[in-house]
Amino acid sequence: MSFRANFPLPDVDWEPTREFWAGAARGELVLPRCDACGRYKWFPDGLCRFCWTGPHTWTRASGRGRLFSWTVVRRPFIPQLADRVPYVTGLVTVDEDPAVRLATFVVDVAPEDLRVEMPLRVVFRPLRFAGVEGQVIAPAFTPGET
Ligand SMILES: [Zn+2]
Numbered sequence: 001m002s003f004r005a006n007f008p009l010p011d012v013d014w015e016p017t018r019e020f021w022a023g024a025a026r027g028e029l030v031l032p033r034c035d036a037c038g039r040y041k042w043f044p045d046g047l048c049r050f051c052w053t054g055p056h057t058w059t060r061a062s063g064r065g066r067l068f069s070w071t072v073v074r075r076p077f078i079p080q081l082a083d084r085v086p087y088v089t090g091l092v093t094v095d096e097d098p099a100v101r102l103a104t105f106v107v108d109v110a111p112e113d114l115r116v117e118m119p120l121r122v123v124f125r126p127l128r129f130a131g132v133e134g135q136v137i138a139p140a141f142t143p144g145e146t
Contacts, residue, residue: 008080008129009136016045019058025137029063029122031100032056040097063122064095065102065141072111080129086111092120092141105140119145 004011012021023030032044037051040059047054070090076082088106093099106114107125120141127138 006132006134008078009127009132009134010138012136016043020044021136021138023058023060024124024139027124027137029061029094029139030058031061031094031096033059040094040100042100042102061094061096063139064145065092065120065122066095066098067091067106067114067116067118067120067141068093068101069116070106070111070114080132083130088114090114090141102139105138106142107140108142113143118143121145 010017010021012018019030031040031042033040033056034048034051034053035055035057036053037048039048039050041048041056044056048056068091070088072086072088074086076085088109088111090104090106091101092104092106093101106120107123121144122139123142124137125140126135128135
């Protein structure tokens with residue numbers, strides 16, 4: 001198995017998610033919205049799981065969501081994460097469509113304060129890893145309404 005030189009930074013040039021990362025770099029949460037039925041879809045590859053058609057348009061979302069589930073990561077499972085632990089990863093449902101659950105970081109909150117369905121809002125943070133060149137601006141979520 002081999003990794004890209006800047007692993008674990010996301011590949012912002014990978015076609016299925018390129019618009020997602022470009023939006024984050026502008027400070028916008030953009031999600032694919034089905035051209036046929038109007039539902040948001042995630043992951044942005046393949047057919048719409050509601051109407052089984054293909055095309056979608058990247059659409060700016062409000063950035064509001066709710067915490068569906070989370071994990072507090074305390075052990076780095078790769079060396080590049082050693083200086084990040086502990087951190088919180090979560091599944092966040094977006095207000096536009098609770099069927100869309102983004103896997104993301106939950107930041108600026110103590111793990112003991114997290115609650116299912118708590119309101120969250122998007123923030124954009126540089127994603128960096130020890131020993132890895134470069135950074136990517138990534139959406140994360142923090143408690144509060146926008
Ligand atoms: Zn559809």
